[in-house]
Each structure stands twice: as C-alpha cells, then as structure tokens.
Amino acid sequence: MLYLSEINDEYFTIGEIGFNEEMESVFSDREVIWADVKSIQFSKSKEDVVIHLNNGEHFHVPVDTSGLVSLFKNMPAGLNTPEQTVFIEQIYSELSSCKVCGNVAVWQNQCNVCHTDQDDVVNSDPKVELENIKEEQLQLFATYEEDEPIDWEFHIDPNFKRDPNWKLLVNEAEIIEFSRENTWEEE
Numbered sequence: 001m002l003y004l005s006e007i008n009d010e011y012f013t014i015g016e017i018g019f020n021e022e023m024e025s026v027f028s029d030r031e032v033i034w035a036d037v038k039s040i041q042f043s044k045s046k047e048d049v050v051i052h053l054n055n056g057e058h059f060h061v062p063v064d065t066s067g068l069v070s071l072f073k074n075m076p077a078g079l080n081t082p083e084q085t086v087f088i089e090q091i092y093s094e095l096s097s098c099k100v101c102g103n104v105a106v107w108q109n110q111c112n113v114c115h116t117d118q119d120d121v122v123n124s125d126p127k128v129e130l131e132n133i134k135e136e137q138l139q140l141f142a143t144y145e146e147d148e149p150i151d152w153e154f155h156i157d158p159n160f161k162r163d164p165n166w167k168l169l170v171n172e173a174e175i176i177e178f179s180r181e182n183t184w185e186e187e
Contacts, residue, residue: 001016002061003017003065004070005029006031007067007159012074013031015029032051036055043060046063047062066110066115069088069092069105069159070112072087072088073088099116099122099166100116100121100133101113102162103160104160104161104163106118112157113157120132121133121136138174140155145184
C-alpha cells in the first residue's frame with residue numbers, strides 16, 4: 001500500500017507498506033524535495049497522479065492514496081495546472097469530518113490526517129460506532145514506551161480545519177492502559 005507523509009513546503013515522503021515472510025509490516029520510504037519534482041499530472045484515466053522527477057524517475061500515486069490531498073495543498077504553485085486547481089477545489093468541497101481525529105480531512109472515506117478508513121468506524125448501531133471510534137482513538141494516541149508522554153496534538157494538521165463539534169472519547173487513563181496492554185514492550 002502506497003502512502004504520502006511528512007508533507008510540507010520543502011519536501012514530502014512517499015512510501016510503501018508491505019509484509020515480510022513472517023507477515024510483519026515492512027516500511028520503505030523516500031524523502032522527495034519539491035525542487036526535485038519536474039511535474040505532477042493526472043493520468044488520462046484520472047485514477048492516479050504521476051509525479052515526474054527531474055532525474056527521469058516517476059511515481060504513479062492512486063487518487064485514493066492517503067496524503068494526496070495534503071500533497072496538493074503543499075504543492076509549489078509552479079507545478080499546479082488549471083485542471084489540478086479545479087480538481088483540488090472539488091476535493092476540498094467534498095471533505096468531511098473524521099470521527100476519530102476531528103479534522104475535516106475525509107475524502108473518499110479515508111482521513112488524510114490520521115489515515116482512518118471511516119468504513120472501519122461507522123456502524124448502524126450507535127453503541128458499536130462509539131466503541132469503534134474509541135478503539136481507533138486509543139490506537140491513535142497510544143504511546144510506545146512507559147515513560148513516553150501522550151502527544152495530544154500530533155494529529156492536528158494545519159492543512160485542514162478542525163470540526164468544532166468533535167470530541168475525544170477516551171481519557172489519559174484509558175490510553176495508558178491500552179498502551180500497556182498493546183504497544184509497550186514487555187521487559
């Protein structure tokens with residue numbers, strides 16, 4: 001699965017998640033400096049975006065790739081075409097609020113900030129949906145070491161507005177307990 005991350009006005013990271021023989025996640029990523037980008041164009045089918053680099057390399061990025069909206073938002077003006085401007089405006093008009101992180105960053109059911117697939121959260125039973133949201137929030141805020149503080153603001157992205165009606169459904173004690181049971185290494 002392809003992803004885009006660490007997107008800002010200087011560079012972005014393009015990466016891929018795969019699995020090794022033990023079925024463990026394996027990440028491979030590459031930092032791309034905007035100055036090295038020759039062009040960004042939609043394919044004829046509009047199903048992916050092609051990023052051309054000055055050295056002749058290129059990447060095909062499906063339009064549903066997590067981070068693509070932020071990539072467009074941070075793209076230098078010289079790379080933007082009128083067609084892309086219209087498409088970007090359309091995307092931003094279609095964004096909805098993420099039930100997990102509260103950013104108005106969901107496009108095609110995928111949050112462009114916390115990367116939660118909204119289909120994994122939404123349920124016709126409100127109680128089940130609340131539990132799904134809580135589970136995703138626990139994973140989002142989990143720490144990986146016992147003495148690591150919870151980063152309450154890492155999911156805030158300046159590229160997207162916050163939903164003023166969003167509420168965090170988990171508390172610090174629940175996050176610590178979840179982290180202890182699921183993410184901290186046993187000694």
